[in-house]
Amino acid sequence: MKPELKLAMFRAAGLLSLFVVISVALLIAINAFTQPKIEQAEQASLIQLLNQVMPASRYDNNLLEDTKTVTEPDYLGSTEPMTIYRARLNGEPAGLVVETVAPNGYNGNIRLIVGVFADGRVAGVRVVSHRETPGLGDKIELRKDDWILSFNGKELTEDNVNRWAVKRDRGEFDQFTGATITPRAVVGAVKLTLDYVNRHQEELYD
Incomplete structure (x- = not known):
C-alpha cells in the first residue's frame, strides 16, 4: 500500500474517532443539562395529579418526600410495590394518597390513585391509566365524565359496606349504559383501598 494511501486512511480514521468522541461528549452534556429539567417536569406533573385527590390546602409537607411503599395484592390489586403519599x-x-389497581377491568388493569382524609372520607379518586373501551368504559376519566367525582366525601363503614357497589349489584354507584364491568371494577378497587386504609391507617403514617 502506498504511503500516501496509508496516511489518508489514518487521517480518515482519526477524524472518525474524533467525531465519535465529540458526539458522545455532546450527548453527555445535553443529557446532564436536560435531565434535571425532565425530572422537575415529571415531579410537577405528579404533584398536580396528587393535588387532584388531596387538596394542597390540606397539607404543608412535601408529598414526594413523605412516602411509604407497600405490597398488598389482596387490597391494592397488584403484586407490585405500591406507593402511599x-x-x-x-x-x-x-x-x-394510595396507588391501587382494579385488576378486573373490561380490558385489564385500571390504575388509580385514591386520596383518603385522616377521618376516612374519600378526598378524591383519579384514573392514572386504563385500556377500557372508548365511548363506554373510558367514562371513568374525568375529562370524559364526572362519574369519578361520585366517590368524593364517601367513607367505608360497617353500616354501609353493602352499598359500595354499582346499582345493578344493589349498591349506590351508577353504572354506564352498556358498560357495567368497568365501573364495577373501579368501585371494588376503591372499596378495598378504603378497607386497607381503615385497617392500617395508624401504621401507614409511621
Missing part, C-alpha cells in the same frame, strides 16, 4: 398539616396526619 402521606399528607400532614402542622405535623399531624391529614390524609393519604
Whole structure:
C-alpha cells in the first residue's frame, strides 16, 4: 500500500474517532443539562395529579418526600410495590394518597390513585391509566365524565359496606349504559383501598 494511501486512511480514521468522541461528549452534556429539567417536569406533573385527590390546602409537607411503599395484592390489586403519599398539616396526619389497581377491568388493569382524609372520607379518586373501551368504559376519566367525582366525601363503614357497589349489584354507584364491568371494577378497587386504609391507617403514617 502506498504511503500516501496509508496516511489518508489514518487521517480518515482519526477524524472518525474524533467525531465519535465529540458526539458522545455532546450527548453527555445535553443529557446532564436536560435531565434535571425532565425530572422537575415529571415531579410537577405528579404533584398536580396528587393535588387532584388531596387538596394542597390540606397539607404543608412535601408529598414526594413523605412516602411509604407497600405490597398488598389482596387490597391494592397488584403484586407490585405500591406507593402511599402521606399528607400532614402542622405535623399531624391529614390524609393519604394510595396507588391501587382494579385488576378486573373490561380490558385489564385500571390504575388509580385514591386520596383518603385522616377521618376516612374519600378526598378524591383519579384514573392514572386504563385500556377500557372508548365511548363506554373510558367514562371513568374525568375529562370524559364526572362519574369519578361520585366517590368524593364517601367513607367505608360497617353500616354501609353493602352499598359500595354499582346499582345493578344493589349498591349506590351508577353504572354506564352498556358498560357495567368497568365501573364495577373501579368501585371494588376503591372499596378495598378504603378497607386497607381503615385497617392500617395508624401504621401507614409511621
